[in-house]
Amino acid sequence: MKAINRIEGRAYPLGLANVDTDAIISAEYLKKVTRKGMGEGAFATMRRNPDNIFDNPEYAGAPILVAGENFGCGSSREHAAWAILDMGVQAVIAVSFSDIFSGNAFKNGILTIELPQAQIDMLLDAARDGQLAIDLPDQTVTTESGNVAEFGMDPFRKHCLINGLDEIGLTLQMEDAISRHEREIDERMPWLSSRRDAA
Amino acid sequence: MTAALPRTLYQKIWDAHVVAMRDDTALIYIDRHLIHEVTSAQAFDGLRAAGRQLRRPDLILAVPDHNLPTTARLDAQGQRLPIDDPASAEQLDALTRNTAEFQVDFIDAVAPEQGIVHVVGPEQGFTLPSTTLVCGDSHTASHGALGALAFGIGTSEVEHVFATQTLLLKPSRTLEVRVEGVLGPGVTPKDVALAIVGKLKASGGQGHVIEYTGRVIREMSIEGRLTVCNMSIEAGARAGLVAPDDVTFAYLKGRPRAPKGAMWDQAVSYWRTLNTDPGAAYDKTVVIDASEIAPLVTWGISPDDSVPITGVVPDPDSFADPARRDAAAKALAYLGLTPGMRMQDIEVDNVFIGSCTNSRIEDLRAAAEVVRGRKVAPSIRQAIVVPGSGLVKRQAEDEGLDGVFRESGFEWREPGCSMCLAMNPDKIPAGERCASTSNRNFVGRQGPGSRTHLLSPAMAAAAAVTGKLTDVRELTS
Numbered sequence: 001m002k003a004i005n006r007i008e009g010r011a012y013p014l015g016l017a018n019v020d021t022d023a024i025i026s027a028e029y030l031k032k033v034t035r036k037g038m039g040e041g042a043f044a045t046m047r048r049n050p051d052n053i054f055d056n057p058e059y060a061g062a063p064i065l066v067a068g069e070n071f072g073c074g075s076s077r078e079h080a081a082w083a084i085l086d087m088g089v090q091a092v093i094a095v096s097f098s099d100i101f102s103g104n105a106f107k108n109g110i111l112t113i114e115l116p117q118a119q120i121d122m123l124l125d126a127a128r129d130g131q132l133a134i135d136l137p138d139q140t141v142t143t144e145s146g147n148v149a150e151f152g153m154d155p156f157r158k159h160c161l162i163n164g165l166d167e168i169g170l171t172l173q174m175e176d177a178i179s180r181h182e183r184e185i186d187e188r189m190p191w192l193s194s195r196r197d198a199a
Numbered sequence: 200m201t202a203a204l205p206r207t208l209y210q211k212i213w214d215a216h217v218v219a220m221r222d223d224t225a226l227i228y229i230d231r232h233l234i235h236e237v238t239s240a241q242a243f244d245g246l247r248a249a250g251r252q253l254r255r256p257d258l259i260l261a262v263p264d265h266n267l268p269t270t271a272r273l274d275a276q277g278q279r280l281p282i283d284d285p286a287s288a289e290q291l292d293a294l295t296r297n298t299a300e301f302q303v304d305f306i307d308a309v310a311p312e313q314g315i316v317h318v319v320g321p322e323q324g325f326t327l328p329s330t331t332l333v334c335g336d337s338h339t340a341s342h343g344a345l346g347a348l349a350f351g352i353g354t355s356e357v358e359h360v361f362a363t364q365t366l367l368l369k370p371s372r373t374l375e376v377r378v379e380g381v382l383g384p385g386v387t388p389k390d391v392a393l394a395i396v397g398k399l400k401a402s403g404g405q406g407h408v409i410e411y412t413g414r415v416i417r418e419m420s421i422e423g424r425l426t427v428c429n430m431s432i433e434a435g436a437r438a439g440l441v442a443p444d445d446v447t448f449a450y451l452k453g454r455p456r457a458p459k460g461a462m463w464d465q466a467v468s469y470w471r472t473l474n475t476d477p478g479a480a481y482d483k484t485v486v487i488d489a490s491e492i493a494p495l496v497t498w499g500i501s502p503d504d505s506v507p508i509t510g511v512v513p514d515p516d517s518f519a520d521p522a523r524r525d526a527a528a529k530a531l532a533y534l535g536l537t538p539g540m541r542m543q544d545i546e547v548d549n550v551f552i553g554s555c556t557n558s559r560i561e562d563l564r565a566a567a568e569v570v571r572g573r574k575v576a577p578s579i580r581q582a583i584v585v586p587g588s589g590l591v592k593r594q595a596e597d598e599g600l601d602g603v604f605r606e607s608g609f610e611w612r613e614p615g616c617s618m619c620l621a622m623n624p625d626k627i628p629a630g631e632r633c634a635s636t637s638n639r640n641f642v643g644r645q646g647p648g649s650r651t652h653l654l655s656p657a658m659a660a661a662a663a664v665t666g667k668l669t670d671v672r673e674l675t676s
Contacts, residue, residue: 017522018401018501022641027622031266031286033240033293045643068522070402073435074641076337078238078353099405099437100337100351107355156224167355168251171363174226177219178365181228191458191466192230192330194257 001109003164007091007134010062011127012053015120017068021101024072024080038079039086054087064132066123067094072101081108091134093141095120106157107167111136119149136162205476207373208442209408212348212473216331218365227368229360230330231347232259233316234303236266236294237622238335242358243297253301254364260325260456261298262306263291264315265622269585269612272309279309287623314588314614317341317555321425322590324454328443328470333360338555338638339438340431344424345451346443346473348408351432371437372482374407378415380489385672387565388423389557389636389655391415392430393495393505394487401503404436407482410475411441415489421450422561429556430638433502443470496542496668497640497653499530504640506542508658508670514538533642534650535630542668545652549633550575550582550663551645552609552656554619557636558587560594562656567600569660569674575608576666580631583610585617609663621646634662 022045029041046052053059065084071094072080081104084092091111102112111134115123123132123141130144136158141149160167186193206214218226239261246253253259266287274280282288291308298305306312312319317338320326328346333339335357342349356366376395409431416424424441431439441447448467451457458466475481493507504527506513515527515538531538536545552558552566563586575582584604586592592614595601601611618625619637621644627633629648636659637644640651652668661669 018526020641022639022644026643026647027620028647030237030622031284031290033290034244035241045647070405070435073401074337074639076238076335076339076351076353078241078335078355081353096402096405098402098435100353104353104355107353107359156222167367168249168359168362171226171359171365171367172251174219174363174365177226178228178363181218182364185228185230189329189466189469191462192327 001164001166004090004109004111004136004161006136007063007111009064009131010059011064011066011093011123011132012059012062012089013124013127014053014065014067015124017095018070018073019067020074021072021077021080022074025077025083029083030077030079035082037086038083039088042083042087061088063088063090064134065089065092066120066127067092068117068120069095071097073098076100078104078108081105081110085110093120093123106161109161109164111161113141113151115141115149115151122147123149205479207475207479207481208346208410208440208473209348209371209373210479212329212331213370215329224367224369226365227331228365229333230258231325231327231332232360233320233325233332233334233339234259234261234357235316235334235336236263236290238354239297239357240290240293241354242361243301245358246361251362253303253361256302258364259303260306260320260323261294261303262313262316262319263294263308265616265620266290267308267615268624269615269617270624272613284624311589311593314591315555315558315616317425317429318558318587318591321345321421322454322588324451324457327451327457327466328447329473333366337432338429340436341425341429341555343428343431343438343440344421345447346441346470348438348440350438371408372406374404374409374436375481375484376409376411377413377484377486378411378489379413379486380415382415382489382492385494385657385675386492387655387657388419388426390492390495392427392556393497393502393653394492395427396430396433396503397495397505398485398487399434399503401433401501402435404431404434407436409434409436409439410481411439416441417444420561421446422559425559426556430502433638442474494655494658494671496658497651498534498536498542499527500533500640500642501526502639502653504530505653508542508668510542512536512538512540512542543670544667546578546632546667547634547652547662548580548631549627550579550659551585551618551633551635551637552583552659553585553587553617554637555587555616556638557656558585558591560591562636563591563595563600564598566656566660567603569657569671570607570609570664571603573607573664575663578666579663581610582608582663583612583618583625585612586614588614607664618645620644621649634659634668
């Protein structure tokens with residue numbers, strides 16, 4: 001996974017609340033069996049509007065997206081995170097995120113930043129005519145005119161993102177604890193395992 | 200030793216599954232993993248690419264549902280019919296190949312037990328009280344109806360569970376939704392679910408696990424509880440739970456994958472301890488009076504946009520919050536509705552009875568009761584009933600419900616996700632309106648440009664016979 005330190009560039013000033021996963025990537029794009037190439041289907045419905053921000057050359061290739069509350073609500077499709085990543089977005093800044101989406105984003109190395117609505121409004125204004133700069137170690141978003149928004153961040157997620165760490169590899173280091181739990185379950189709740197049937 | 204602190208049902212299940220803690224993140228053991236064709240292929244690929252083992256194939260059950268056409272799957276000679284859409288066929292093939300390679304229990308598309316993953320899990324007794332259950336699908340919350348802590352995960356998490364049988368999670372806050380009183384005539388579990396989502400709003404449950412309590416939930420069948428828990432995610436909650444009780448045990452006993460004999464007794468005596476202790480505190484409690492719940496129908500593009508069928512399309516200007524006002528105006532434009540229009544005057548082109556929310560036997564019985572002896576209105580372009588599983592379908596046929604539907608003009612289909620999500624041939628064309636028993640009315644959910652009104656199976660049946668949204672109480676009283 002790609003390590004994240006500083007993300008600098010234009011930001012899509014989306015601003016909307018309740019952007020659902022069907023809006024991010026509709027079901028017709030869910031039939032791929034690989035993760036690549038999802039970006040072409042991202043925000044397809046919004047892109048039918050000729051004035052949409054995603055096809056506005058001004059924001060082409062922007063690495064940041066700014067939205068309102070409850071971003072990524074709806075289904076658990078990780079394709080939403082893949083689509084956003086595949087279109088080149090490395091960070092989403094929003095008032096809040098659905099639980100599933102923020103988990104999926106993190107697992108794919110997308111930084112999710114939560115900020116209050118007033119700060120989001122400030123960033124949306126700034127994003128319309130200038131760049132934003134995210135500093136993950138410092139936990140700040142800075143506008144071209146020098147306004148700074150500080151954000152909170154889970155220390156473990158921050159550590160993983162900065163170092164590009166693979167979560168599965170980290171968990172496998174806890175093999176002993178997992179095996180111990182499985183032995184306890186076999187003992188106390190034998191009905192949960194069908195390994196016994198095979199034995 | 201000090202007395203144990205009172206705990207909620209959620210805390211009891213959580214505590215029993217903590218493998219290790221790292222700061223405030225827990226490594227949680229996963230007891231049950233359901234997979235389908237859409238969110239598993241990339242996870243199997245990831246496993247192969249990293250040269251990792253599938254840790255516990257015996258805790259996984261696989262069944263295809265999202266992509267499958269709901270038309271006949273076998274020809275007259277019993278030969279499997281090909282799937283026209285090559286992308287769907289490829290995804291379904293990938294599931295067949297992957298489950299064979301990794302030795303995962305697989306219910307094939309033509310097996311009698313095949314169905315929607317959230318119908319199959321409970322029906323097979325794969326879903327059990329006190330388990331942690333995951334699936335790469337947000338409606339996994341359904342399984343909470345049996346007292347399982349069940350939630351949807353993304354494909355990377357599917358891969359994490361494949362490799363480690365665990366997930367890294369932070370504890371959720373707890374939200375009690377207590378539904379008191381008795382439901383009125385014509386008011387069904389779907390109306391309870393829509394009322395709850397309407398009250399909490401689409402993000403009201405965020406960061407929470409809901410426990411549904413109160414007389415209405417206690418007196419509800421497992422089918423009804425599955426409908427209510429299914430829509431927990433529409434309020435933003437990760438999971439919804441109902442404490443297991445005699446209704447749960449009676450439902451599970453004798454199911455193919457449920458424990459048997461002495462082990463069943465041992466399991467039940469443990470499951471009986473899974474109640475929220477007196478004095479245990481929820482982070483939040485919301486109380487809903489059943490007498491205030493009417494048959495509901497959605498007017499917008501978020502599942503929390505519902506009104507009683509006797510109501511009218513709201514005026515966007517009536518919303519104080521500017522974001523909500525804006526969203527309502529967009530919704531009305533998309534749906535082709537005008538403020539003040541009576542909901543009962545909205546004509547529909549299609550009726551869909553099915554989905555993981557409402558495709559179980561009780562749903563089909565409720566709909567059949569309304570259509571019995573009536574005809575689907577001539578203005579309806581398509582009316583379909585899609586049973587949630589092959590077993591539901593067979594039971595409905597044993598009860599003669601297929602005949603009731605067919606005689607009235609409904610199509611009787613093979614099990615699958617069907618018209619809920621536009622991933623298979625069952626789609627609503629742009630601009631057409633559908634009365635749908637599914638769970639989401641998002642823009643384009645049933646096909647690009649499709650217009651969805653969510654409602655109960657009985658209400659969907661009523662809409663089919665009149666050609667417009669209808670108060671089912673007027674047909675049945």
